[in-house]
Amino acid sequence: MGFLKCFIGFKIRRRSNRVEIYNQDHDENRNQSTSNGTATNTATDDSSKTNNRLEPIDGQKRNIDGVGVIRKFSWDEVERLTKNFSKVIGSGGFSTVYLAHFQGFEIELGAIKVHIGSERLNQLFKQERDILLRLRHQHIVKLLGYCDDGEQGAMVFEYVPNGSLQEKLHGGGCGGMAEEDAKSKRKSLPVLSWRGRMTIAFQLAQAIEYLHEKCSPQIVHGDIKASNILLDHHLNCKLCDFGFSKMGFSSTILPPSSSSPAYSSRRKQVMMGSPGYTDPHYLRTGLASKKNDIYSYGVVVLELVTGMEAFCSERGQFLTSIVGPTLLTRDVADMVDPRLGGDYDMEEARVMLSISALCLGHSPTLRPSATHILQTIKDKISSTSFLFSPSPDKDKFGQLMIRDS
Known part of the structure; x- marks a missing residue:
């Protein structure tokens, strides 16, 4: 289940903001479980990306957590989703978690974890992101996407409503x-x-x-x-x-x-x-x-x-x-x-x-x-x-x- 599947990306334009979408389920044969239940993880480089358009369908909500899909958000998107970081729902020594609003999507709420932008913490962000990209389990919080624009790092998760x-x-x-x-x-x-x-x-x-x-x-x-x-x-x-x-x-x-x-x-x-x-x-x-x-x-x-x-x-x-x-x-x-x-x-x-x-x-x-x-x-x-x-x-x-x- 947990895996970093072969990524294939395509770009979409939504207003003036760019969001890259990576599909983890491009090639199921790349991530078949072995006889002992261990998943083989494989990743491709950016050369596998293809351009495509994903336009809103009138009267239908778009899916932000489709199976195997991890989205790469711009920082402008992060600011918009958090309404300029208006509501804190959690915090730690190295990050703050904000409530996200997905207007027009099947999922209405999410949680965006923003890392402090020092060099060391940026490495921690990349380390956590790379690990989360490998994981898919019903009892592990789901990563929906991330942003790594410049020194700023953010990860977008499913919203888990009943606290800890x-x-x-x-x-x-x-x-x-x-x-x-x-x-x-x-x-x-x-x-x-x-x-x-x-x-x-x-x-x-x-x-x-x-x-x-x-x-x-x-x-x-x-x-x-x-x-x-x-x-x-x-x-x-x-x-x-x-x-x-x-x-x-x-x-x-x-x-x-x-x-x-x-x-x-x-x-x-x-x-x-x-x-x-x-x-x-x-x-x-x-x-x-x-x-x-x-x-x-x-x-x-x-x-x-x-x-x-x-x-x-x-x-x-x-x-x-x-x-x-x-x-x-x-x-x-x-x-x-x-x-x-x-x-x-x-x-x-x-x-x-x-x-x-x-x-x-x-x-x-x-x-x-x-x-x-x-x-x-x-x-x-x-x-x-x-x-x-x-x-x-x-x-x-x-x-x-x-x-x-």
Whole structure:
């Protein structure tokens, strides 16, 4: 599924702005899956472009997210779509996300991520763009297009309307709030049901398995956390933010110590991960691998089960430090989110805590793969069984995921 297919481009003119359209599905034979499920990625150069006209059809809306189509936008288009960057819907250390309006298209809303224009961040933009061009999975946020005019960089994504898992579980976090105020805020939130939590855990594992096992080269996400897990209309999981991602089984991002000039230049690179989610082994060695993502997944599972944050700046504590030492010995009922009011399956909670413990293990080689995690959930978490068979709930399970508090 995930791929950088053979691109063929054609130009269109819309008013005075130029938009290039690249078709990823030009040659299906270039991206056939191998017997082990790994996709072969191939790209062509600009010589494959052909000129064509795409005119509006009266009374019909145009499709901005046709299968396999990635559009290249001009900066004027980005300004118009965001209404001159009028509404911020997200922000990070290196970018800001704006709401986009696609007038005359089947999709009305999108999200445009604009990168800050320094040389280093421009490289991060290109790296993230190149990785996203390879990906197509139902539980990874969809790239619709991008702009790389001059020093400015922007990526256009599908709009995911239900915010992030961070917001659903924690109400945006406790930063800047007194602990009691943060607790009060969380209690006032609609409660994400046990079934919904287990479904998100399964879908996130599917996205990770896709990156680790079904992309070629394999991809390490590098920053799996609750705020990078978006939820759609039905609260399906959509993994986003590939700014820290790396291609290949493993690579040294920042060695622990060295006096070489190469190390000095490497120190300028951005460290992967976020507080509370980052693999301690990576922090010690600088070796980025798939097992870093598995560690982060274990933290997310712990959040889903306990309802606690991975890291709260006001308390200055990691969830793994609070819960980790007693993860397998403490009574399960004492660890499950009390907001569920007992509306959960005790054995499933025990299984998920065991999965989390394995993911958080000190030795990366002993951590399970995403494939093994998926199989365990399939075998032992009956709350997700509706995902594997035709069911009227399957397409609208979001309606069942929020319970009355």
